[in-house]
Amino acid sequence: MLTFGPVRSSGTGGHSGDGPVRRPAGLEARLADALVTRLVESRFSEALMEQILAALTESRDVERLVIHLLRQPDVNGTVDELVDQQLERVLPGLADSEAVRELVREQVDLYLQHIAAHPETVQQVVRAQVDLYLQHLTENPEPIRQLIQDQSRGMLRDVQATVRARAFVADDAVDEWIGRVLGRS
Amino acid sequence: MSRRYAGLVSRGVARALDMVLLALLIAGGSWLVRQFFGIDPEHCSPDTGWWHLRARVCRYFPYVVPVAGVIIPPLYRIIFFVIAGQTLGMGVMGLRLLREDGRRVRMRQALKRVAAFYVTLGLGSFLIPLTARRRALHDIVAGTVVVYDWADHATDVRRAIEQVRSAEA
Numbered sequence: 124m125l126t127f128g129p130v131r132s133s134g135t136g137g138h139s140g141d142g143p144v145r146r147p148a149g150l151e152a153r154l155a156d157a158l159v160t161r162l163v164e165s166r167f168s169e170a171l172m173e174q175i176l177a178a179l180t181e182s183r184d185v186e187r188l189v190i191h192l193l194r195q196p197d198v199n200g201t202v203d204e205l206v207d208q209q210l211e212r213v214l215p216g217l218a219d220s221e222a223v224r225e226l227v228r229e230q231v232d233l234y235l236q237h238i239a240a241h242p243e244t245v246q247q248v249v250r251a252q253v254d255l256y257l258q259h260l261t262e263n264p265e266p267i268r269q270l271i272q273d274q275s276r277g278m279l280r281d282v283q284a285t286v287r288a289r290a291f292v293a294d295d296a297v298d299e300w301i302g303r304v305l306g307r308s
Numbered sequence: 309m310s311r312r313y314a315g316l317v318s319r320g321v322a323r324a325l326d327m328v329l330l331a332l333l334i335a336g337g338s339w340l341v342r343q344f345f346g347i348d349p350e351h352c353s354p355d356t357g358w359w360h361l362r363a364r365v366c367r368y369f370p371y372v373v374p375v376a377g378v379i380i381p382p383l384y385r386i387i388f389f390v391i392a393g394q395t396l397g398m399g400v401m402g403l404r405l406l407r408e409d410g411r412r413v414r415m416r417q418a419l420k421r422v423a424a425f426y427v428t429l430g431l432g433s434f435l436i437p438l439t440a441r442r443r444a445l446h447d448i449v450a451g452t453v454v455v456y457d458w459a460d461h462a463t464d465v466r467r468a469i470e471q472v473r474s475a476e477a
Contacts, residue, residue: 284461286321287402288468291456292476294315294442301437 311410311455313442314403316433319454325397330381338373341365382422389418394457402465404457413452421450 162168179185192198217223238245260267342348345365352366388395393412394404405413405421413421424432424446432445441453458465 280461280464283400283402284464284468285472286400287318287458287461287465288472290318290321290401291315291465291469292472293317297316298437298442305438 311406314401314454314456315442316436318401318403318456319398319433319436319444322395322397322401322403325400326381326384326395327397329396330384334373334376334380337376338369341369341372382426385422386415386418389413389421390415398454402456402458402461403454405452405454408451408453417450417452421446421452424449 193202345362347362347366347369349366349369352363354363385395389405390413392399393406398404407413407417425444428445432448434444435448436442436444439448443453447453
């Protein structure tokens, strides 16, 4: 396991041995930068990073840690926020995108062709769903019964209101007509 | 609460509905009796059954229907006026019979009103558009008025009235 010591970026000097040794300002930082750059650019580092990443990917501990972190309310909220932000940014573009439309069109065409070529698949699905619904309705007929009753009552109520309204208007019309015939105001 | 008095058309429709209902009731009752006793009034056979009941019903049946047609309608009106303040037809049209002072109708007013209606052969109804409170002759005799009473349907009816009026305009 490799360990890296702290890298000082300031040039105040460091402690070595018994007492402080004065070095030119920024020398340690420049040395550290040079070392890190060499390390990063070296093949050894590449292979090492790959190994580290592979180990991390396969590690159960890391997985558990990520899950644990994601379950934290503040982390979860932040992730949601990030995803929302990205979606808000991306979705308008997608909605107007001709490429996406073309993709959807292609997919729909593909599906339609598939359905046309294999109608039995759809029939099976529909039959299964219809059977399911029918079974559900047979087991729970009350909502449907209630719905039909409400519908009938509503229609009856509308018809009744219309008949009453028409009769009411006709009452006034008859009175007006009689008034005109008799020369009343 | 201000009440609006019901006019000739509403009351006429209510009466027509009552007539249809009574006709169905009498015709249906007559059919049920014939089915129950298994009789044909045109071919009454002598019967030796229990108190000659079947033969008697068969013999008097041709008179029963017209008599029922005369007796049942006024009885129906009187009973419904006293109990509910409206007949079924009036209920459908949203009308209510009240005394002049707005109280419920009693047996006395109901009897007077029905009697006056039949004595005048219903012709007193033509006074409805001519009188101030849309009262027919039988209303004046009995001291009653007929008002609109739409109860919980009032909003629906008012909306429908607006629609009818806007369609006519």
